[in-house]
Amino acid sequence: RLVRNARIAIGGHGAALTNMIFAPPDATVIELYALQKQAFFKSVCDVLKIAHRFLEGAPVAGQIPSDPNARFDNVDYTIDIQAALAAVRSIVG
Numbered sequence: 636r637l638v639r640n641a642r643i644a645i646g647g648h649g650a651a652l653t654n655m656i657f658a659p660p661d662a663t664v665i666e667l668y669a670l671q672k673q674a675f676f677k678s679v680c681d682v683l684k685i686a687h688r689f690l691e692g693a694p695v696a697g698q699i700p701s702d703p704n705a706r707f708d709n710v711d712y713t714i715d716i717q718a719a720l721a722a723v724r725s726i727v728g
Contacts, residue, residue, distance in 0.1 A: 638662075643726055645690075645719070648708050652676050660684050663726050665719075669694050669712035690714060690722055 638644055638657040645665040646652050655664050655676065663686040666676050672689055680687035692712030699710065 643723060645723075648673060648676065653679075655680060655685060656683065658683070658685050662686070663688065665690050665722055667692055667712075667714055668708065669710050670699070671708070673708065686726075688722060690719060 638654045639659065641658060641662055643663050643665065644652075644655060644658060645667065647667045652664065652666060655662075656679070658664065660683075664676065664680055665688050667690050669692040672691075677687045677689075692714045695711040695713065
């Protein structure tokens with residue numbers, strides 16, 4: 636029900652974003668990530684005709700994987716609150 640009635644859904648890249656399938660067509664998904672964008676959820680939004688934006692976070696010190704095969708989506712990161720607020724303001728006007 637929360638997603639079905641949401642105008643904006645903000646969440647970290649991960650399985651919980653699959654709830655966007657319940658979002659209304661005028662919703663916007665803001666996907667948080669660090670280091671590497673992954674196009675999967677944007678592609679889903681494109682098919683569902685839901686707006687999608689990426690918002691990049693900064694990895695927590697010592698979290699950048701040194702292994703080139705490491706999963707970048709598993710690092711801890713922080714999001715600049717001003718950037719997040721600006722993204723929301725640009726959607727709601």
